[in-house]
Every structure is written in C-alpha cells, then in structure tokens.
Amino acid sequence: MATPTIPAPRAEYDRHKTTRSQFELFAWLFMRLSGVVLVILIFGHLFVNLWSGSGVHQLDFGFVGGKWANPFWQIWDLVMLWLAMLHGTNGMRTIISDYTEKPGTRVALQLTLYIASGIVVVLGTLVVFTFNPCPTGADPSLLASFCKA
Amino acid sequence: MAKASTGTLYRGNEGMWSWVAHRVTGVGIFFFLLVHVLDTSLVRVSPEAYNAVIGTYKTPIMAFGEIGLVAGIVFHAFNGVRIVLVDFWKGGPKNQKKMFWIVLILWALMMLAFIPRQLMHTFGG
Ligand code: HEM
Secondary structure (H helix, E strand, O other): OOOOOOOOOOOOOOOOOOOOOOHHHHHHHHHHHHHHHHHHHHHHHHHHHHHOOOHHHHOOHHHHHHHHOOHHHHHHHHHHHHHHHHHHHHHHHHHHHHHOOOHHHHHHHHHHHHHHHHHHHHHHHHHHHHOOOOOOOOOHHHOOHHHHO | OOOOOOOOOOOOOHHHHHHHHHHHHHHHHHHHHHHHHHHHHHHHOOHHHHHHHHHHHHOHHHHHHHHHHHHHHHHHHHHHHHHHHHHHOOOOHHHHHHHHHHHHHHHHHHHHHHHHHHHHHHHOO
16 A cells, blocks of 8 residues: 655645735844944044044044045945934834833834934935035135135 | 842843943934034035034043044944844854953954044144
C-alpha cells in the first residue's frame, strides 16, 4: 500500500491576506538608514562649521554665502535638513505615543509636531534654494569676497 | 520574580541607561534643530539680521551650550550606530553592553578633542 502523504501543516493555508500596513516597518527601517547617513552629514557639518578655521567665530552671512554658492553644500544641507527633520519628527512621534494616555492628547501633540516640522522643512528648503549670497544694496563688507567682482 | 531594587534583566543596566540617554539627546537635538533652521533662515532677511543673531552663538556662555549640544549629538550618533549593530549584526545583542562602553569611550575622546578647540575659538589662544 502506498504511504499516505500528509500535507505540511499551515502550508498554502491563508484565511485572508494580511491587511496590516507596512508603515511602522518602514519607519523603523528609515530611522536606521537615515541615522547612518546623518552621522556623515552631521559630523561633516560640525567639522567644517565648528572645528575648522576659527570655529563658531567664523560664522556670518559671508561664510554662509561662500558655502551655498557651491551646489555641493546646497545639496549637503538640503539632504541633512530633510533626513534630520523626518528622523527627528518620527522619533518625537514615537515618544508622544509612549507617554500620552488619552488618544486626544496624542493626536493634539502629534498634530502640533507635524505642523511645526512641516513649516521648518518648507522654510529651510526655500531658504537653501532662494538664497542670494550677494543681495543688491547690501553692505559689501558683510558679503562673501566674490560679491565684489 | 526579580526585585526592583536589584534590577531586572533590563532595568538599571547599560541597556536602560543608553536608551534613556538616547531619548533625552534625541529630543534635545530636535528642539535645537527647529531653532537652528529658523536662525539660519535669517540669511533671507538681511546680512545684518543674520549676523546679529548668529553673534549670540559666539558669547562665552553659549560656547558652553555648544559643548553640551555637540556632546548630545556625538552620543546620539555613536549610540545610534550601536542600535543599528544590535539590530542588524549577528553578534549585536550579545555584545550590546560592550558596545555601550565603546560608545562612551569614543564619545569621551571626541569631547576631549572638541572642548579645548572650542575654548580656544572662544577665548583666543
Ligand atoms: C547623528 C546621526 C544619528 C543617528 C545615527 C541616529 C540614530 C537613531 C536611532 C538608531 C534611533 C532609534 C530609532 C528606533 O528606536 O526605532 C534614533 C531615535 C531618535 N533620534 Fe536619532 N539619530 C541621529 C540623529 C538625530 C537627529 C539629528 C535628531 C533630531 C533632529 C534625532 C532625533 C531622534 C529622536 C527624537 C529619536 C527617538 C528616541 C526614542 O524613541 O527614544 N536623531 N536615532
């Protein structure tokens, strides 16, 4: 007599397709991926602005003008702004969910968070793209050296 | 059941304190970043406005604030890499305590380098 075959338990058995959203998985992954990229972006930012040259004391309008005249630093700062804000906002979302007990408090705080973050990201993006290092009529002594040309 | 005073597997050890410090520094950095984007945005107002506000970062009191800020960022960054290793590296969970002490040592070395540099920038020398 042929040996009877028993189908493996649970195999091919799906009561229904999973409808769970993958959002939290992506958020978790994003925290790690953005974190690793941010190490490079933020350490580079601190090295150039706070360590090199005369550190904080070199920071002025001309210094920013000099950096953002270069697309390399525009892209650097733009990516750093977006990654840090998304990473920070998602981290704050987690923390709010951890400590709020009433859904109303949670929604109110998270809504405030999203509005504040949205404003900062949009403002920062506009500033990086619309910045003019040599505004007309400005005191030339305050501008980057290439403005005198 | 473990007694609260002796700690559980997790409570009171490297795992808990690294998590607390990661959370506190994360929140601190987030609020600084909100302010920092706003102060940088003053470059769209006028050179004078930007220079006036960025000038407040150069005072001796703020120099210590910046040391605290860098301390928080460097800890969060190194401990963040530790979290990634715990989650993705095969030996991560087993070595999480060791990695926490490595984070603290690297953090201390970075601060030993940065603090004198920052004080020289601020007080001359
Ligand atoms: C320097 C590079 C950074 C690295 C490597 C890093 C890494 C991480 C990692 C791995 C987590 C854990 C996420 C989780 O538990 O799912 C985290 C959480 C967090 N990060 Fe960062 N991060 C960095 C920069 C930043 C910045 C710039 C901010 C603020 C704008 C920030 C704010 C936060 C916050 C608020 C949390 C949530 C903390 C918690 O849930 O306890 N991080 N970070």
